[in-house]
Amino acid sequence: MKGGLERCEKRLRSIINRTGMRRLRLPSHNCHYIQYNSNRPIAFFITNMRILIISDIHANLTALEAVLSDAGEVDATLCLGDLVGYGPDPNECVTLVRQLPNLECLLGNHDAAALGQIDVDNFNPDARTAIQWTRQTLTQESQKFLQNLPETIVREDVTLVHGSPRQPVWEYLLDTRTATLNFEYFDTPYCFVGHTHLPALFYLPDERVGAHLIIPEPSMQLSMAPRAILNPGSVGQPRDRNPMASYAIYTVEQNLWEFQRVSYDIAAVQARMQIAGLPSRHIQRLSAGW
Numbered sequence: 146m147k148g149g150l151e152r153c154e155k156r157l158r159s160i161i162n163r164t165g166m167r168r169l170r171l172p173s174h175n176c177h178y179i180q181y182n183s184n185r186p187i188a189f190f191i192t193n194m195r196i197l198i199i200s201d202i203h204a205n206l207t208a209l210e211a212v213l214s215d216a217g218e219v220d221a222t223l224c225l226g227d228l229v230g231y232g233p234d235p236n237e238c239v240t241l242v243r244q245l246p247n248l249e250c251l252l253g254n255h256d257a258a259a260l261g262q263i264d265v266d267n268f269n270p271d272a273r274t275a276i277q278w279t280r281q282t283l284t285q286e287s288q289k290f291l292q293n294l295p296e297t298i299v300r301e302d303v304t305l306v307h308g309s310p311r312q313p314v315w316e317y318l319l320d321t322r323t324a325t326l327n328f329e330y331f332d333t334p335y336c337f338v339g340h341t342h343l344p345a346l347f348y349l350p351d352e353r354v355g356a357h358l359i360i361p362e363p364s365m366q367l368s369m370a371p372r373a374i375l376n377p378g379s380v381g382q383p384r385d386r387n388p389m390a391s392y393a394i395y396t397v398e399q400n401l402w403e404f405q406r407v408s409y410d411i412a413a414v415q416a417r418m419q420i421a422g423l424p425s426r427h428i429q430r431l432s433a434g435w
Contacts, residue, residue, distance in 0.1 A: 198377040198393040200225035200307070200339025202242070203255065204232030204279065205381030205431075208390040209241060211409035212380050216394060222246060223395075225339035225377070226253025226307030226314075228291070229283070231275050231427050232381055233417035235259070239287040252294035253307040253339065254314050259283060260291055263314075271424040278423060304331040308340040310374075317341050324374055325349065325356040334371030343385050344378030344393070344404050363387070363406040368399075375402055382427075388434035 197219040202209050222245040229235040230253075242250060255272075257263045259279045268276060283291075296313040298305040309316035309323070310330035317340055318324050324347035327336075346359040349372045356374075361367070369375075378391025385391075389406040396403070411431050418428045 193399065194220045194397040196220065196395040196397065197222045197245070198225070198337060198375075198395055199223070199380050200377055201227045201253070201342050201379035201381060202229075202232075202238050203227055203379070203381035204229045204235040204238050205390075205414055206232075206234035206237045206241065207411075207414045208381045208409045209238055211407045212390050212392045213241075213245075215405065215407040216392065219246060219394070222248050223305060223337060224248065224250040225305060225337060226251040226294070227255045227339065228253070229259050229279050229287075230255025230272070231423070232414065233421045233423060235279050235282055236284050236287045238381075239283075239290055243290060249298055249300065249305065250294055251298060251305055251307050252291065252296050252314060255279075256291045256294065257314055260288060271426050274424050275427060278421065299331075299333060302334045304333045304336040306336065306338055309338060310336055318345075318347065318374060318376070319343075321347065321356045321358050324358070327374065328352075328356065328372060334373070335369060336374045338374055338376050339379070341376060341384070342379035342382055343376060344391050345376045346402075347374040349373070360385075361404040363389070363404065365404045367402045367404075369402050370400075377404070382431065383434045384430075386434050388432060 195218070197216050199212060199222065224242055228238050228242055242248065254263060255276065258265060258268065258276045261280070265273045265276050296306070304310060306313040308314050309318050310327050318327060318338055319341055328349050344361050346361065346367065347356040348359065348370070349356045359367070375393070377393035378385065380390050380392060383389065383391050387406060388411060389408050392405050394403040394405060395401070415428045415431060
């Protein structure tokens with residue numbers, strides 16, 4: 146990830162200027178370089194780069210903070226969309242996400258709806274109520290950030306979308322048939338998606354057969370092999386009957402994907418939703434993860 150390289154290079158240049166060292170390793174930040182003159186690193190790379198994968202935060206600041214604390218130090222962050230919608234903290238979540246290291250962030254369907262880019266009539270009545278509340282609550286700064294988010298990002302071996310490669314903002318990948326069809330719509334070895342609020346992996350070992358579905362256990366680690374579509378689940382509103390916030394860690398050099406879950410103060414979020422007058426169904430579902 147280019148952003149990670151730039152961050153490490155800046156740190157290394159600072160140390161070079163202070164110490165004049167010609168070779169240095171920073172294990173804690175997974176950075177290496179070889180210095181051949183006083184000003185410029187000739188060879189530079191990151192090893193064991195840890196990337197935080199998050200999606201569907203849905204204005205749940207408490208869950209987001211729990212995920213960031215549990216994940217620890219990372220070199221980059223990929224956010225797969227839906228920062229807002231449903232929850233009581235849209236501006237706070239946008240502000241925090243913007244500060245994450247080497248961020249790549251996508252537009253989700255609830256983000257688009259909050260900006261008026263999707264007609265609210267496409268949503269069920271409770272979701273429509275939450276979107277209308279979010280529209281009234283978002284600051285101009287938050288709106289500007291969301292307006293600049295892309296629908297698709299392609300980086301090296303990974304394609305990033307919120308919904309699916311075929312329909313980046315809206316389509317749900319819930320079954321192997323739909324997933325199999327979507328492998329035709331991206332060229333990279335891997336595609337990271339969100340939207341369903343369900344942690345999952347669709348694996349296509351052979352183009353002549355259909356995709357296989359893996360439903361992960363919490364803290365499950367997978368050695369990634371092409372081609373695959375991976376979903377980290379939802380930070381702010383899980384729907385797999387597990388109320389714990391869901392996310393993933395992608396370790397680049399080892400090609401390792403780790404599904405992770407972390408508990409958070411659900412009651413505190415529900416209390417803020419109650420005060421905001423958000424739909425009771427959305428309040429209740431946080432407790433059971435449905």
